Every structure is written in structure tokens, then in C-alpha cells.
Amino acid sequence: MAVTLHDICKATGLSSATVSRVLNNSPxxxxxxxxxxxxxxxxxxxxPLTSARALAGKRTGSIxxxxxxxxxxxxxxxxxxxxxxxxxxGVHLMISFAHGIGDEQELxxxxxxxxxxxxxxxxxLDLPTEFLTEIKNDRIPLxxxxxxxxxxxxxxxxxxxxxxxxxxxxxxxxxxxxxxVILAGPENSYDSRERLEGCREALRTAGLRLLKKNILTGxxxxxxxxxxxxxxxxxxxxxxxxxxxxxDITAFGALxxxxxxxxxxxxxxxxxxxxxxxxxxxxxxxxxxxxxEEMGSRAAEMALDIxxxxxxxxxxIVAANLLVRESCGCGSCD
Amino acid sequence: MAVTLHDICKATGLSSATVSRVLNNSPxxxxxxxxxxxxxxxxxxxxPLTSARALAGKRTGSIxxxxxxxxxxxxxxxxxxxxxxxxxxGVHLMISFAHGIGDEQELxxxxxxxxxxxxxxxxxLDLPTEFLTEIKNDRIPLxxxxxxxxxxxxxxxxxxxxxxxxxxxxxxxxxxxxxxVILAGPENSYDSRERLEGCREALRTAGLRLLKKNILTGxxxxxxxxxxxxxxxxxxxxxxxxxxxxxDITAFGALxxxxxxxxxxxxxxxxxxxxxxxxxxxxxxxxxxxxxEEMGSRAAEMALDIxxxxxxxxxxIVAANLLVRESCGCGSCD
DNA sequence: CTGTTAGCGCGTTCAC
DNA sequence: GTGAACGCGCTAACAG
Numbered sequence: 001m002a003v004t005l006h007d008i009c010k011a012t013g014l015s016s017a018t019v020s021r022v023l024n025n026s027p028x029x030x031x032x033x034x035x036x037x038x039x040x041x042x043x044x045x046x047x048p049l050t051s052a053r054a055l056a057g058k059r060t061g062s063i064x065x066x067x068x069x070x071x072x073x074x075x076x077x078x079x080x081x082x083x084x085x086x087x088x089x090g091v092h093l094m095i096s097f098a099h100g101i102g103d104e105q106e107l108x109x110x111x112x113x114x115x116x117x118x119x120x121x122x123x124x125l126d127l128p129t130e131f132l133t134e135i136k137n138d139r140i141p142l143x144x145x146x147x148x149x150x151x152x153x154x155x156x157x158x159x160x161x162x163x164x165x166x167x168x169x170x171x172x173x174x175x176x177x178x179x180x181v182i183l184a185g186p187e188n189s190y191d192s193r194e195r196l197e198g199c200r201e202a203l204r205t206a207g208l209r210l211l212k213k214n215i216l217t218g219x220x221x222x223x224x225x226x227x228x229x230x231x232x233x234x235x236x237x238x239x240x241x242x243x244x245x246x247x248d249i250t251a252f253g254a255l256x257x258x259x260x261x262x263x264x265x266x267x268x269x270x271x272x273x274x275x276x277x278x279x280x281x282x283x284x285x286x287x288x289x290x291x292x293e294e295m296g297s298r299a300a301e302m303a304l305d306i307x308x309x310x311x312x313x314x315x316x317i318v319a320a321n322l323l324v325r326e327s328c329g330c331g332s333c334d
Numbered sequence: 335m336a337v338t339l340h341d342i343c344k345a346t347g348l349s350s351a352t353v354s355r356v357l358n359n360s361p362x363x364x365x366x367x368x369x370x371x372x373x374x375x376x377x378x379x380x381x382p383l384t385s386a387r388a389l390a391g392k393r394t395g396s397i398x399x400x401x402x403x404x405x406x407x408x409x410x411x412x413x414x415x416x417x418x419x420x421x422x423x424g425v426h427l428m429i430s431f432a433h434g435i436g437d438e439q440e441l442x443x444x445x446x447x448x449x450x451x452x453x454x455x456x457x458x459l460d461l462p463t464e465f466l467t468e469i470k471n472d473r474i475p476l477x478x479x480x481x482x483x484x485x486x487x488x489x490x491x492x493x494x495x496x497x498x499x500x501x502x503x504x505x506x507x508x509x510x511x512x513x514x515v516i517l518a519g520p521e522n523s524y525d526s527r528e529r530l531e532g533c534r535e536a537l538r539t540a541g542l543r544l545l546k547k548n549i550l551t552g553x554x555x556x557x558x559x560x561x562x563x564x565x566x567x568x569x570x571x572x573x574x575x576x577x578x579x580x581x582d583i584t585a586f587g588a589l590x591x592x593x594x595x596x597x598x599x600x601x602x603x604x605x606x607x608x609x610x611x612x613x614x615x616x617x618x619x620x621x622x623x624x625x626x627e628e629m630g631s632r633a634a635e636m637a638l639d640i641x642x643x644x645x646x647x648x649x650x651i652v653a654a655n656l657l658v659r660e661s662c663g664c665g666s667c668d
Numbered sequence: 669c670t671g672t673t674a675g676c677g678c679g680t681t682c683a684c
Numbered sequence: 685g686t687g688a689a690c691g692c693g694c695t696a697a698c699a700g
Contacts, residue, residue: 049449676696
């Protein structure tokens, strides 16, 4: 049914070796031959079979992505970057979402053991070190994107969380705010821990201390932001000057509750986030911009470069920049 | 290096056929044998090679997704649905984003001709009919998701756009609004055309007519929403009662400009959207909820069912329901 | 129920 | 520069 390499041989009178060579851009082919083969391929509408190439050539021509969640714009942005590079280099993308704990490891293992992909990008996956060192032996390129540094030993692309948080906190202090409540993520979240540390550093620099009672621990979800903020409002403490959410989603939850409570942002209380997700500009949220797309493209480049032996292993840290909008109080200054 | 089926044969003393049978859950194997094979596989940490299975078995075990854009939450939501079904049925997902016109066709062709995938889901891809009928001959299952009905001939999952728009427009009319401006998408957008038609129907039912001057054509992007709204405000016509954007993103653009102009929503002017994207609840946008995730899972199910010969071809139309929040004026009624 | 035997379509040594 | 021959790891008849 489908036209195979063999058909090209018959049509050109050449051997499979030669045809295969033009397929793989080998220089060991006379130009005139190459052209003739290409023409016939086009005429007959020939496309090499992916699985056959993979089996014979030990290259699948695709890279895998394993990610725990989706839906939060974060993933989509990263994907855009990965896809751009993948398209440039002519490889496909295979995606798997982990649905639960444990699932993650299975997905990664499957990708690798079944040789479904040539390289794997792990997004936001906090995998046990033993597991990582184990699969490293399978010597297929692994790149960890936005993943704990525990993952040392495998290439990584991460965010300069501390710096971003420091910038944000410093900005709030410059506004004159002193009573600042932080809405943190889960304690096992690497991003959250690092961002918290950045806050602490900024405060210390200003001669202040980060008080435990000013840290409210949540889960980085919108509902969590709502809950923490409601609790804050119900408590007998005076309204803080500002709420610094360690991710945008949490900030959105806070904004919703504040609005429902009839409080104005930033007049009554300032709010800021972290991530600069798609919806942040819609509500004028001051936040920290993270170049997710760039992270994706960098990760893809690294994965492919390692695959081609052009690179050993590398750790990239992308900058996170302050992005001032209105919710911190800047809009109302003028 | 890697352990192969052959190793399992040696270890169990069985033939490759039998081992292959347990791999494929054939009932033609004695239970005790099957168990023994399974045990050895587990011990030796055996995983069948994807490419070898694909080559020999004519099944890649993955389905392809081709989509023009990404980033708009829409895609991510659909993906969640597709992924759920794919995971349930043990298939992988290959994703390709079209970067420009023409590119789309190439991506689809590659997926099919290279037999990289067993089925393809086309998301929001307005492909020429000739092209579709041509690739249909390759008899690999195709499912069009949110794609023009022109695509008749291939299975499809689409939104009841007209009904959704009718509900929305009717709701605005019930608010007493009469001067309603519609921010439409590009004229070649199927969704936009259908939604516009729904608006027209609702108006007709109310004994009104859809005036040309009340239709502002844009591109379904945020910046487009801003531009159209700015133009609206600058024109000498009186402020309309409501703006009905035919997608949320455009509505967000409108909201931003209105806010900048010091106008209050919904007190001064009502605004509504269509899609119920992730950010819609954040700004209290009244919109039409589209079950994107369900669309994704339905599409995946159809693709796999067609592949397994359990289904011929089918056209699913999912309902789009009115989702009332505050931006239409309902919040301020109470 | 299990084994034998052929390939699936392509890459890759080697020779020539 | 090109060709012949073998094998990648697995599935699928067929035979028993």
C-alpha cells in the first residue's frame, strides 16, 4: 500500500544503501544521484516509516515531556518554547501528564525503557534522587525544568526564584509597607521555599525580620488563596499593608476575597504575585515575570545537544524580573 | 544492553510467539505460563521496544494532535481531556503546533505518511476540503475538534456555537439592553461566524435586527479587543448598553480599555464573552461555558474507537451554556 | 496451548 | 560512489 524505500530503489535502479544515504544526508552520494533520488521520492510521495527508522537507526526522532499538571498557563507557555525548538530541529513531541504520585516515575520509566523518545524533559517534577540516578544510567538525556536542585546530576533549567522574590519584596518595602503577609505554597514546593528565602533576604537587607506569623502556608491553588485570605480577614489582627502571594494563582484567590469583602486594591491593601501568568495583566497584578517560553526552548536545546554529544550537562538559571502593574500601589501613585 | 523479548525466551525456555502473546494479552496462553513469563519480565525489568512493536504490529500506540496555536487556555483544557482518555487506554500523545499557514497541512501529512501515529486529532484547523478527502484515503482515523463543518466526511467534535450565542444575547436582551455592540473574530473563523449567527437568531426572535454597524470585526486576540473598544469609545456614537465579545480574550481587551477610560462595568456598560477560559472567573466575566476538556476526551475516544473498528464516524456537538457572573449586570441587580 | 518461520522497512557494516 | 547482506526487536500466520 504505502510506498517504501524499496520502491524508490526499483524506480531509480539504485540500492537501498544509497537511497538510505540520501535520506540521511550523507555526503557520500554523487550530487546528480542525490537529486534524482529526491525527485523520485517526491513523485512517488515517499515518506520513511518512523518506526522502521527508529528500530534500525536507534533514534526515535522525538523527545518526551513529563509534567504533573496542565491547565495552569505555565505549562502551555513552556510548551510553546519546547515546540519551537523541536520544530526547528525536526523532532516530534510526546507528552505525558502525571495523574498522581508514583505515576510520574512510571511515565518517565516507560518513556525511557520503551525507548519511545530520545530525550526527556521533566517539568516541575520532584522525583527522588535515587530514582534519578538510577535512570541516568540508561544514558538518555534528561533535562529537569523548574525542578528542585536536588536533581543535581542531571541538566536543569530553573528560575532565579530568590532574586525574583527579593525584587518583589524590596519593591513593597519601598512603597513603605511594613506589615506584609506572605501567602506561600506547600512546604514541599521547591519554588515556594526559594521564593520565601528571597523574601527573607530582602527583609534582612532592610534590617527587618521575616516573622512566622506573616507566613501563611497554602497549596498554590486559587481556592487556597481564597481560604488564607478569608482567614486573614477574620483574624483579629489589623489589616496588613500588603499581601505577597508566592504565585499568581494564589494572588487571584486573594483578590477575589478582598473584592468580596469590599476592600479596594491597592488603596486599602496591596497585592502582588509571582509568575506573570496569562491572566495577570487582566487584573493589573504586579508580579514577577518568569520567561517560561524561554525555559522551554532552552530545555529542548539542551536535551537535543546532549543527545548529539555537543554538550555534557548544564545548569541554566533564567532571570525573574519585577513587573510592576497597579496592584502594588504604583498605579495610584500618579 | 537492553533486555529484549529474546532474553525472556531464554530465561523461560519458551518461544518468542508465546512471550509475545502474553505481551499482547492473548487468551491463548495457559495461566501458569503467563504468570511465569510476567514474573521473569518483571525480574529482568523488561520493556518491549516501541519502535519494534510499531514496525511489526502496525500500531504505534500513540495518537497525534495538530493544533494551530497554544497558550490560550483553550488548548490546555482540551489537552487535559485527550490525555485522560489516552492514559486510560495506554496510548501516547504526540503534539505538533502549526506555526503558519501551510505548515498545518505539512504536519498532518507527516504524521500520517510517516505513520508516526495511529490517529490524528485536528484542533481548530480550517483545512481545505480537497486536502481532507485526500488524506482520508490513507484510512487513518481523523477527528476534527472545533473545526468548520466543511470538514464533513471526517468525524468531528464541535461546539453548539449558535445556541451558546443565542443564550448569551437573549440574556442581554432580558437585561433590557438594546444597543449591543458585538466584537467578532476574523471573518474566516468558523466559530465567529456561527456565534454571530446565534446572535442574529436571538435578535430576530426578539423582533430585532442585527445591524451591520453593531458588528466590529477583530481577530479574537486581546489587543484586537482593546483596539475595537478604543475605536468604539472614540466614535461619536453614544455608549452602547453592552458589549458582547465573541470570545473571552477579546472581552478582556475590552474590559481593560473600559477600565482605563474610567468606565465601570457593568454599571456604565455591560460586557460579556464566550469560552469561559481560565481567567474569566477572575474578572467576573459573564460568558458562555464551553466544555473543552470534555471535547478533548470525546475526540480521543472517537479516534481510538474508529481505530479499533468499533465506530464508523460520528459528529458530536457539545452544549455551550450560559454562565452568568457580574459583568453583564446581574451582580449589581441584587 | 505452544513453537517455527517469515518478514515489517530501514540503517549499516563491509566489499567492490 | 555504490551495492549486497545482515540485523534491529517484535508480530503473525501457520503448523502441530
